[in-house]
Amino acid sequence: MNTLLPVLDLAGTFVFAISGAMAGVNKRLDVFGVAVLAFAAGNAGGILRDLLIGAAPPAAIGHWRYVVVSLIAALVAFFGHRLVERVQSPVSIFDAAGLGLFAVVGARKALDFGLHPVMAAVLGMLTGIGGGIVRDVLLARIPAVLHAELYAVAALAGAAVVVVGAVLGLPPAITAIAGAALCFGLRFMALRHGWRLPVPRIAD
């Protein structure tokens, strides 16, 4: 588990960075702007979490590997955007996997820093959705994660499993796998079936 987690963490950073880089490519930013968006999408969630729990410097700043992984994602998207678009459906699946992983890792880290369980679940969700929020704010549009198919709520569900497991004293590895699987499953089914949360009924 201890050697697997960093690998999974970097994998999650990579798929999120791809989503940011592709968004930058579609807005025709230059190669450097694409790289900034890749880094922001891949790491802003974890950075926000670390700032809020008082873990300075944030992991993504304290080690160079997150920048390198984000750069690779930016180059892949910049030169291979046609290919990436053709495999968009696999990318969505990887993104859902990244979401589950980030939610679980984020909740775990918040618990380790002594936060209240309710807030640990919220911070797990923020770890999952923060990158997408900052990516869309930088592109001057309303964050997709605030209205996409069960995105934030899937992250919250996955984080909640980890937190409830910790309160009940269940083995962390089991609840982490269960939480990530629940988040991934919810998001995957929502994508496939167009599941959405209710929207307010307002007259035009």
Place this chain on the structure above:
Amino acid sequence: MNTLLPVLDLAGTFVFAISGAMAGVNKRLDVFGVAVLAFAAGNAGGILRDLLIGAAPPAAIGHWRYVVVSLIAALVAFFGHRLVERVQSPVSIFDAAGLGLFAVVGARKALDFGLHPVMAAVLGMLTGIGGGIVRDVLLARIPAVLHAELYAVAALAGAAVVVVGAVLGLPPAITAIAGAALCFGLRFMALRHGWRLPVPRIAD
């Protein structure tokens, strides 16, 4: 005073969260997006202040009650937005009261953390306007508090009263009440009479 302050603080969070939730409802975000906007509008000002003065984790992250109050505000706005709109004028008055409270509490906390009086006043203002700024950034629009009727300046005036009082050694409770009253009064009169700050004269 010590038992009253947390109640007032949560009341301020609630009215600001309502403003964020209503903005989300009007943009037809789903119920989860509305909740995120409610939390952001109700707590971003205090979170920014706490990050900048080095109080980690921020109060709104260290205790679950701010999330719960924001959620209640989100549900009220989601299911009762017609009602909330009908009582918009009372909401504006509560919002002005929240502004005065946040400005005063923010300036006080910055002083307690040893900041220079000038910066404590600035941070009091930021506590008051930060939530509205983040709410509008998430909705991809220029923050209303940067051009609304005497909004930021009312918060700065209220915070300045607390700071000047502290420098002069006046009783904190008195200056807190005076500062909140000044901020509320300025904003209330500005709303009623359409008072605005000067805008640059530029040719079209």
Place this chain on the structure above:
Amino acid sequence: MNTLLPVLDLAGTFVFAISGAMAGVNKRLDVFGVAVLAFAAGNAGGILRDLLIGAAPPAAIGHWRYVVVSLIAALVAFFGHRLVERVQSPVSIFDAAGLGLFAVVGARKALDFGLHPVMAAVLGMLTGIGGGIVRDVLLARIPAVLHAELYAVAALAGAAVVVVGAVLGLPPAITAIAGAALCFGLRFMALRHGWRLPVPRIAD
């Protein structure tokens, strides 16, 4: 050097604050909104850097002089925007100088806080471009520094000189001057000749 650096730092803050204030004037914000944009553009880069390296409170919050310099820039832009526009070309040159200075100072401070050289270069770049990013986010538009002529890349180059010099054990004063000069020179030549980084080739 030790007495010159704060002066140069405030000069950089001033030129960046002018750019933020002018953007606010052009969007017809009121005088207070213009001041907020001036402060954000002049100081957000350094504030982000300090939050990320764990230097709380950030320099721009710990001392009142940054607020005062930003306010002066706001008043200059508010009352003298016609004059500022006429001297736009000199302003661009000062902005390039501010960029070089911020990149170098930011990288130096990140190294002093023990960050890895690669991340110190990244944080130097962020110090240079952060103000422009927050300015444009507040105005609800895609940050110009993500697609302008060699802006972020010039900041990165300047910061990299400082970092490489530190790794090689060269005298800090020499590498600081070389880094700032390289950044300034790159940006100046890019402005003059319209140099740009490649943009992705996508079909419409």
